[in-house]
Amino acid sequence: MKKPRTLAEPFKIKMVEPLRMTTPEYRRQTLQTAFYNPFLLRSDDVYIDLLTDSGTSAMSDQQWAGMMVGDESYAGAHSWEHLERTVRDLTGMPYVLPTHQGRAAERILYGILGGIDKVFISNTHFDTTRANIEFTGGLAFDCISEEHSNPFAELPFKGNIDTDQAGKIILQYGKENISAIILTVTNNSAGGQPVSMHNARQVRELCNEFGILFVIDGCRIAENSYFIKHREAGYAETSCRDIAREMLGLADAFVMSAKKDALVNMGGLLVMRDKALAEKCTNLLIISEGFATYGGLSGRDMEAIAIGLKEIFDEDYLHYRIKSTEYLGRHLHEKGIPVLRPYGGHAIYIDAKTLYPHIPVEQFPGQALVCDLYVQGGIRCVEVGSVMFGKYAEDGKLIPAKSELVRLAIPRRVYTQSHIEYVIDVFDDILEERNQARGVKIAYEPPFLRHFTARFEPLT
16 A cells, blocks of 8 residues: 655745744743734734634735736726626626625625624624624524534534524524524634535525525635535535535525635625615625725736636645645644644634643633744734633623634645644644643723734733
C-alpha cells in the first residue's frame, strides 16, 4: 500500500505579502494597548491571522482579471448581469439583490420580517444575525441538534437543526408569529459543523406544514456540500455544485456573505423567490445600499463574486480546503488539545473550558486562550463563548453560553502548510504554561455585539 502523499496546495503563489515577526515581550505590550481584545490589534502586529475567514481570501488570477473588465455603469452594468446569471443558476431563485456584505442582506431581510416579538428559529444564529433580529425587537431561538451536545463525538452532521424542538416553538408562539426558519450551513457558531440534505428537507416539510418562510444562510454552502458528498448516502457521485443547487432549491430565500465561499474581500447577496417580498427588500436596498443592480458594490466586485462562485466548487480546491483544516485539527487533537470533532470546514474550534478548567466561565476562559495564543505566537483568533453569546440575568449575573470555544478560522488560499505547522507548534507553549493562564474581566462593553469592541482587564 502506497504511503499517502503530503497534502499540497492546488495553486501556486504569484504575489506575496511580507509578514512581520515580533517578540513575546512586544506582543504583551501590544495586547495591553489593545485592551486584551484581538479585534483592536493592528494587523501589522499579527503574524498568523485566524480571526476570521470572512473577506480574507486570496483571489485568483481569473478574479483579478475579471476586475479589470468590471463595468462601473450605475444601472444595468454587464458585470451585474454576469453576477445575476451566476446566482440564478446556483439558487434557482429569480430575485437577486447585491449588498456590500452579508450583514447588510440580513439587516434588509430581517428588518422587514422582524418586529416586536416576531420569532426566528435557527440551528444556531450567528452573532450578526441574532443582533439584526433582536435590534428589531424580535426573538431568536436556537434549536441545535442533540447530536451536538457531545463536542467530541464523531458524528457526521452535528450542525443540524432539531425540527422537533422547532415545531414546539412554533406551537408555543403561534405560526402567525414565526417570521422564518433560518438554516445556517455550515453551522458556524456550533463549531462549523455541516447540515445534511435530509435535515434541510425536514425543514422544508416543517415550513410547508405551517406556512413559514425557509431561509438558508449559505455563506459556506460549498464547504457544506463537500461534507454531504462525502458523508451522506446517495451523494458520492454528485458534484458539490449540484448538491448546493439541490439544497438551495428547498429554500424560499438565500442570504450570503460573499466574503466566505465566493472568495472575495467584500460583497453579499440576498436572493428570493417571492416577488412581493423582493419588492419590499429592493425598496430598502435602494434607500440604504444603492441601486438594485449594484447594491453597494462596484462592477469589479460583482465580476469577482461571479467568478468566485464558480471557482469555489472546484473539487480539487474543496478537497484541499477541507483536508488542510482537518490536518490542523487532527494534529492539535494528537497533542492533547480539546478540539471539537469532527473538524469543521473553515475553522478549528478549541474547547477553552476543558483546556483551562481552573478558569471559571465568569472569567472567560476563551478570551484568556485568545490572548495567550497572541502572546505566545502572534496568532490572532476569536472567542466564541460567553463573551460573544453570554447574556445577563436581571440581577446582573452572567448567563454563560453553552460552550466556551476559541475559533481558529483559516483564510482561503492564504497560508501554506508551513504556516499551519507553525500554529501547531505554538500549542506546545500553550500546553506547557496552561496552569499559569489567568482569566479576564470586562471593563467596557457596548449593548450589541460586544466582542468586537469590548475592553478587558487581566485578573490576578
